[in-house]
Amino acid sequence: MTKLLISMGIMHDVFQTYAKRDGDAETLSKRELKELLQAELPGFLESCASKEKENEEKVKQLVLGLDQDGDEKMDFSEFVIFITAVILMIHGLDPRPCQKTK
Amino acid sequence: MTKLLISMGIMHDVFQTYAKRDGDAETLSKRELKELLQAELPGFLESCASKEKENEEKVKQLVLGLDQDGDEKMDFSEFVIFITAVILMIHGLDPRPCQKTK
Numbered sequence: 001m002t003k004l005l006i007s008m009g010i011m012h013d014v015f016q017t018y019a020k021r022d023g024d025a026e027t028l029s030k031r032e033l034k035e036l037l038q039a040e041l042p043g044f045l046e047s048c049a050s051k052e053k054e055n056e057e058k059v060k061q062l063v064l065g066l067d068q069d070g071d072e073k074m075d076f077s078e079f080v081i082f083i084t085a086v087i088l089m090i091h092g093l094d095p096r097p098c099q100k101t102k
Numbered sequence: 103m104t105k106l107l108i109s110m111g112i113m114h115d116v117f118q119t120y121a122k123r124d125g126d127a128e129t130l131s132k133r134e135l136k137e138l139l140q141a142e143l144p145g146f147l148e149s150c151a152s153k154e155k156e157n158e159e160k161v162k163q164l165v166l167g168l169d170q171d172g173d174e175k176m177d178f179s180e181f182v183i184f185i186t187a188v189i190l191m192i193h194g195l196d197p198r199p200c201q202k203t204k
Contacts (some may be wrong), residue, residue: 004116004142008189010109040106080186084179087110 014040015079027073039088107109116142117181143188 001009018036019028028036074082105110120138121127130138176184 002142002144003112004138004185005189007109007112007116008185010105010112011143014106014109036106040104042104077186077190081183083106084182088179091177 011080011083012076015076024073027075028079029073033074033079037086113182113185114178117178126175129177130181131175135176135181144203 014036015028016025018032019025021032021035022029116138117130118127120134122130122157123137153193
């Protein structure tokens with residue numbers, strides 16, 4: 001298996017680990033996405049908002065912003081696009097640092 | 103490092119391995135993308151077109167379709183979105199099998 005297929009396989013494993021928690025392994029709910037971000041991108045939620053309520057709002061807004069079919073859940077395609085945006089934001093390749101969002 | 107960050111790191115390594123061949127490590131040219139697909143998704147180009155000329159046209163159309171800023175090159179964000187679409191197509195999660203395109 002090539003490196004590219006291995007990396008996509010790992011990403012799909014991570015997605016499914018959290019997606020299946022509510023019985024629907026095809027999509028991430030807002031709660032599942034939050035759990036995934038807390039475990040897999042430690043510090044991300046904390047760096048973007050200091051209080052629990054703000055964290056929830058941040059995740060909700062991020063999900064809504066990338067939830068292309070409007071069902072408030074995130075499928076694997078939406079997840080990969082979302083994670084790419086988040087990681088580019090964290091790594092400073094995007095001019096908008098997350099500290100400036102509130 | 104978490105599994106999610108490891109998988110994104112591998113994907114970025116693959117991207118840069120091919121992107122830097124023309125001296126610009128930030129974007130993939132059509133030629134670099136074709137070389138990447140041939141090595142990292144073996145069988146993909148062959149399954150979509152049988153002749154060399156058709157392969158080139160297929161890659162050109164795919165790049166143009168996902169080249170959001172219109173410069174005919176693909177940055178890392180565009181690459182991740184593209185690869186996700188390709189892998190979902192190959193794995194049958196998308197209703198449009200690539201054999202039907204010519």
